[in-house]
Amino acid sequence: MPVYNEKVMDHFMNPRNVGEIENPDGVGEEGNPVCGDMMTFYIKVKDDRLEDVKFKTFGCGAAIAVSSMVSEMARGKTLDEALKITPQSVADKLEGLPKNKFHCSNLGAQALHKAIEDYRQKKGGK
Amino acid sequence: MRKVYLDNAAGMPLLPEVREAMLPYLGEIFGNPSSLHDWGDGAREALENARSQAAGLIGANPEEIIFTSCGTESNNLAVKGLALAQQAKGKHIVVSAIEHFSVLHAARTLEKWGFEVSEVPVDKFGVVDPAGVRKAIRKDTVLVSIMHANAEVGTIQPIKEIAQITRELKIPFHTDAVATAGTIPVDVGALGVDALSLAGDRFYGPKGAAALWVRKGARLIPLLDGGIQEGGRRSGTENVAGIVGLGKAAEIAQAQMAARMQKLTPLRDRFLKELPEKVGHIIITGHPQNRLPGHASFCVEFIEGESLLMMLNSRGIAVSSGSACTSRALKASHVLIALGLSHEIAQGSVLFTFGRDNTGDDIDYVLEAMPPIVERLRQMSPVYDKFLKAAKGGK
Numbered sequence: 001m002p003v004y005n006e007k008v009m010d011h012f013m014n015p016r017n018v019g020e021i022e023n024p025d026g027v028g029e030e031g032n033p034v035c036g037d038m039m040t041f042y043i044k045v046k047d048d049r050l051e052d053v054k055f056k057t058f059g060c061g062a063a064i065a066v067s068s069m070v071s072e073m074a075r076g077k078t079l080d081e082a083l084k085i086t087p088q089s090v091a092d093k094l095e096g097l098p099k100n101k102f103h104c105s106n107l108g109a110q111a112l113h114k115a116i117e118d119y120r121q122k123k124g125g126k
Numbered sequence: 127m128r129k130v131y132l133d134n135a136a137g138m139p140l141l142p143e144v145r146e147a148m149l150p151y152l153g154e155i156f157g158n159p160s161s162l163h164d165w166g167d168g169a170r171e172a173l174e175n176a177r178s179q180a181a182g183l184i185g186a187n188p189e190e191i192i193f194t195s196c197g198t199e200s201n202n203l204a205v206k207g208l209a210l211a212q213q214a215k216g217k218h219i220v221v222s223a224i225e226h227f228s229v230l231h232a233a234r235t236l237e238k239w240g241f242e243v244s245e246v247p248v249d250k251f252g253v254v255d256p257a258g259v260r261k262a263i264r265k266d267t268v269l270v271s272i273m274h275a276n277a278e279v280g281t282i283q284p285i286k287e288i289a290q291i292t293r294e295l296k297i298p299f300h301t302d303a304v305a306t307a308g309t310i311p312v313d314v315g316a317l318g319v320d321a322l323s324l325a326g327d328r329f330y331g332p333k334g335a336a337a338l339w340v341r342k343g344a345r346l347i348p349l350l351d352g353g354i355q356e357g358g359r360r361s362g363t364e365n366v367a368g369i370v371g372l373g374k375a376a377e378i379a380q381a382q383m384a385a386r387m388q389k390l391t392p393l394r395d396r397f398l399k400e401l402p403e404k405v406g407h408i409i410i411t412g413h414p415q416n417r418l419p420g421h422a423s424f425c426v427e428f429i430e431g432e433s434l435l436m437m438l439n440s441r442g443i444a445v446s447s448g449s450a451c452t453s454r455a456l457k458a459s460h461v462l463i464a465l466g467l468s469h470e471i472a473q474g475s476v477l478f479t480f481g482r483d484n485t486g487d488d489i490d491y492v493l494e495a496m497p498p499i500v501e502r503l504r505q506m507s508p509v510y511d512k513f514l515k516a517a518k519g520g521k
Contacts, residue, residue, distance in 0.1 A: 004436075012433070012436065013437075013440060015506065018505070018506045019506075020511075029508070033430075033469075033470040033473060033509050034468075034469040034470055035450070035469075036430065036449070036450045036451045036456065036473065037430070037451070038508055038509060039508070040508040040511075056506050056507060056508040056511060057506055057507070057508070058428070058429065058430055058473075058507045058508055058509045058510075059430050059433065059451065060430055060432035060433055060449075060451035060452075061432060061433050061436045062451075063430075063433075063451075064433060064506070100456060101451075104451075104456055105451070
């Protein structure tokens with residue numbers, strides 16, 4: 001039996017929204033390569049909505065699939081809606097992650113939230 | 127799709143001749159080797175024949191061979207059994223930092239039982255310095271256990287030189303030869319050790335059959351209490367078919383060893399040379415020359431080993447990795463860390479182990495398939511981004 005289900009494999013082998021956004025409105029980074037996974041999310045915001053979401057990820061198959069899924073879930077959502085994305089809702093959308101990968105590789109939602117916080121801080125500071 | 131199996135350190139195919147030799151013991155010859163009737167005699171004869179074959183592989187006396195279920199059991203029996211048998215003399219043992227977990231964790235259990243353990247470090251190639259072993263030995267040392275070769279980085283240890291020290295100081299010396307027995311020449315007399323572990327599945331035998339050789343006269347406390355199988359040192363009804371397979375595989379390994387080494391060494395050397403030419407920022411782990419014949423291991427910078435393994439698998443290529451994400455415990459390989467590699471570099475670990483079925487065409491295929499995969503993973507790696515930006519900024 002493969003370690004990852006078909007949905008996770010699809011997002012790992014064909015990740016959506018990989019890359020960087022030039023002059024992003026917010027950037028969020030979570031994890032570090034020492035413990036295994038590291039994700040950087042870039043967002044573009046228009047009228048309080050996530051117009052574009054891109055990411056770069058260093059990590060295992062689960063980490064890459066999670067990032068891809070988070071980017072897909074977040075695109076088009078309002079900032080408050082996007083803040084409701086949780087590791088659990090990402091894992092559910094992926095139809096399950098291996099138990100031991102749930103915590104360490106499931107950092108995408110946090111990275112996205114940090115990008116949104118970064119945007120709000122910058123905006124508040126203006 | 128082309129299939130290229132390069133994970134022989136994890137699992138090897140069973141030789142057809144070995145399977146043939148095993149079949150009667152999964153069929154008509156089902157007796158218990160301990161039974162005194164004809165049915166038992168047939169099984170016992172097979173067991174003793176396998177004992178001679180296993181002993182022949184390592185230049186030992188058949189009566190000094192104890193059959194076990196796996197390399198892990200052999201190592202546990204050696205480390206715990208030899209140490210416990212001598213605890214009246216002292217409660218200190220010496221191991222290397224890169225032992226297999228079946229030695230390291232057995233040593234940890236001994237610590238819980240009141241022993242002290244010294245771990246000898248290795249150099250950047252993974253070599254244990256015999257002088258380091260001498261330094262670690264104390265008056266109350268009752269066992270030294272250093273592996274013959276490490277399966278993760280391939281490095282072969284100076285066992286003879288270490289044995290000179292342990293003999294001079296009269297301390298029992300066990301070596302975990304699971305990675306070497308059946309692969310490169312192993313002779314217990316020439317090595318000068320007192321106990322040695324080997325496993326049949328490491329030389330095209332079946333899983334579930336292994337052995338511990340213990341020099342005659344050495345005292346050993348058994349791990350299992352029960353009947354007097356294996357001279358009372360390993361109770362439990364023997365895995366006759368598996369042991370027959372181990373014996374047959376040992377006999378064939380002995381006969382074919384030189385030819386196998388002659389085939390694997392050039393494949394390894396070519397791969398160690400050509401992969402770094404195709405993939406930049408890659409580090410060879412382990413000793414560049416003094417390593418197992420079919421063993422090539424690397425750390426690929428800026429990417430993580432599990433995703434590399436999975437993408438290679440999607441191209442039909444089977445490899446291993448010592449990255450944290452690959453291990454069930456989610457910890458980077460203690461071997462790579464002991465070599466002085468950072469946790470970040472260790473994440474990019476990838477291990478290719480060649481076997482008898484591999485050819486130069488397999489290497490061609492991997493050399494073509496792997497660079498684009500590495501490039502793709504690097505393109506999505508924030509660590510690579512940071513490296514590129516730092517390199518630019520530095521100019």
